[in-house]
Amino acid sequence: MPAESLVRLMAITMELEESVSDSKLHKDSLAKKELRPSKSSSTEQLRQFKSWVSSERWNDLKKIAEIAMKERKVFMIKGGGFPAVRRALLERGWVEKYESHKVRHPPPNIDPKKCTGKELSKVERMILYKFMEHHSVDFLWTTKRDKYDWLLSNKEVILSRSKSVIMSFYRFCRSIFTTKEGLTSSLTQMHWHTEPGVSITKFPRCYNIHNSDSLEEFIDDFRITACISVLKWLSNTLQVSNEQNLVVSHGKVPFSSIEFALSRLNEYILFFTHKDIDDMEDQVHVWEHEWDQFLTYHYLLVHEKAKQLERKAAKLLATMTKYWPQISIDGVLNIWIVKPGNKCRGRGIQLMNNIKDIIGLINTMVSNNKLPTTDHLDIQ
Structure with missing residues (x-):
């Protein structure tokens, strides 16, 4: 053929x-x-709603709806919930078009001139809905694909699912961000879609380390982070202790490890300020074994002491279990419920974790013939 x-x-x-x-x-x-209502009925309802707000607010709402429709920033969340999605879209200048069954007529027994708070918010929601009633949403978030109102959509609507798979029709076919690997790849490319004051995404550093290039980036990141960690540890330790307690003759970590971290961070700063270009000949090559030695020192400084205490504590707690039956339900805050023994329905109950305050309260209660009781309430 x-x-x-x-x-x-x-x-x-x-x-x-x-x-x-x-x-x-x-x-x-x-x-x-779920067909569209007639335009005549919508116009009549708009006239009814107009008496509920001032003319200035009416014009503001109309302008908000017109701008949203013009810039294609109308969204709908079907099924309710998802406050994070709603908040993120609203912060980016999107306007929500509520589902038709959530938009009701104003209660007839309320004076429009005295309408405030939640009632006024509902009325404005109805007005915005009526302004955008015949405009197809530009972004739809739904939990189930079969509940999507296809007749009120167009082929450029983005459809997302909150369940196991996120689907985007006609714009992102077989979206890569539905997997952890794809999401990581998408996040690392976000700088191409950043617009100051409009679209800025902040997220923790992440790498697909199965990729050789990403693995190298991760190793560099890990090493620089270790350098920063050593200097933070040194700074925090010196704030609560003097140098004599920090430096001992039998110490395991030499001063050279601190100097190594300082040098690497200085090189990092020179690289990003493009000042390393003039000193290409003076640059010092750092060998792999030097990094390995430094990371060992970093571990000894930041982790070793804590590990020793952890091992001692675990051994002691294992022994204590034989003599303290409720050790499994004890947390770390040692909070107690102090309550008067002659009251009910939660009256007079206090949560306390200071022994002096508890004793003081006991003396007060006894003097007033109110016998106190305590229950242990600890938080893991």
Whole structure:
């Protein structure tokens, strides 16, 4: 079959499939009664809502809706919930179009002039909905694909699912960010989509270390982080202790490790300020064994003492278990519930973790003929 005929046949087949699919979706939507309301009824309802807000606020809401529709920043969240998604979109200038069943007429027994708080917020929500009623949402967040109102959408709507798979139709086919690997790759490319004051994404440093290039970046990151950690440890330790307690004759870590960290961070700063170009000949090559030795010193400084204490504590707690039956439910805050013995329904109950305060409260209660009781309430 000629190539031209094959392409034409494929196009006809795709059109037929799309027609059948659209027909089925149309029938499903009719069955669910989710068709657009008439424009005449919407206009009449808008007139009713206009009496609920001032003319200035009415114009502001109308302008907000018009800008959102023009810039294609109208979103809908089906099923409720997802406050983080809603908050992120609102912070970026998007406007929410609520589902039709969530938009009700204002209660008839409330004076529009005295409408405040939640009632006023609901009214403004209704007004915005009516302004955007015939505009298809530009971003739809839904938990179930079959609940999506296809007739009120267009082919540029982004459809996302909060379950195991995130799907984006017509814009991101088979999106890579549905896996941890793909999400990491997407995040590392976010700098191409950053716009100051509009779109800035902050996230923890992450790497796909199965990739050789990413593995090298991770190793560099780990080493620089270790240098920073050593200097932070030194600074924090000197703030609470003097140098005589820090430097001992039988110490395991030499001063050269501190100097090594200082040198590497200085080199890092010179690299990012482009001042290393003039000193190419004076640059010192750092060998792998030097990094290995430094990381060992870093571990000894930051972790070794804590590890020794941890081992001693674990051994003692294992022994204490034989003599302290409730050790498994004891946490670290040692909080006690102090309550009067002659009261009920939660009256007079206090949570305390200071023994002097507890004793003082006991003396006060006894003098007032209120016998106290205590229950242990610790938080793991």
